[in-house]
Amino acid sequence: MYRQSTREDTSNFLILIAEDESEIASILDAYLVREGLRTVHARDGAVALELYKTLKPDLILLDVKMPNVDGWSVLSQIRTHSHIPIIMLTALDQDIDKLMALRVGADDYVVKPFNPAEVAARVRAVLRRTNKNVQAEILRIGALHIDLQSHVAYVTRQEEKILLALTLTEFRFLAHMARAPMRVFSRSELIDACLSESDPLDRTVDSHVSNLRKKLGQVGAAHLLMGIRGVGYRLDAASQQQ
Incomplete structure (x- = not known):
């Protein structure tokens, strides 16, 4: 009806x-x-x-x-x-x-x-x-853009948009951390927010984040994703490209 x-x-x-x-x-x-x-x-x-x-x-x-x-x-x-x-x-x-x-x-x-x-x-x-909050559907961390509605992420270089070929889990991790840039997320927090339908181990998070950082590195943005020893991970728009 x-x-x-x-x-x-x-x-x-x-x-x-x-x-x-x-x-x-x-x-x-x-x-x-x-x-x-x-x-x-x-x-x-x-x-x-x-x-x-x-x-x-x-x-x-x-x-x-x-x-x-x-x-x-x-x-x-x-x-x-x-x-x-x-x-x-x-x-x-x-x-x-x-x-x-x-x-x-x-x-x-x-x-x-x-x-x-x-x-x-x-x-x-x-x-x-x-x-x-319509305008907030696109999250920006430096040159990194995360479109929550279209479910795509890309990096801008001059006037060019370079798409990231992310898996669903990688996109979830990226979008979740982008909502609070500079905040450090523990592995357990990322599991609860992005992998709640399964029962993953901490090393599963490390594997997904490692793959995500490699893909960011392919477009010159690996420096945005940082690991904090003994704590977790964060997106850092203020960090310098390595």
Whole structure:
């Protein structure tokens, strides 16, 4: 089901409601449309993933327990390549579930039964926050540019853009450290932020970082990625090329 707001709204945001309970989805739809938002509804996780790929919504309201593909799997798959805002909807009121949602990459977490007006307000708040940060979707560390939306990294040399051929994990490491340049990240921090779906060892981090530094070196930017003995790694825009 696809429905457009009858209220004029210059932002024209599209919300994907991934919820298998039709009554809940209809209530959310009504409140979001009242807020001037457009909506599209998916009744299971597989359909949600398909609508996400084809319609490119601005935010997803994602139920945890859905048929075919559950909400955790949907969230995990989307987070491998997108930073689209996602608010989880669930009847599970356990701290471990909330922590898991945030760790996998959810932007917010709402427990059923909920006040639909509050959900609509949270949607608006997340949209305002992410809309303000559009310019921050490209992170810059010296000549290094990291485009979070396009999922590419490149180095500028004069007027030329030189793309880095990074793996997904290498891009995650680079983007995570670029959000806080000069800060030293421990191996355990990088594991939690970038490799949470597996159970890697510290040497796995070292291997990924080593490969990343080699690729930066191929474009003359190896000096940006520094290892701090006994602590971890950091990106350093102030360092000099070696």
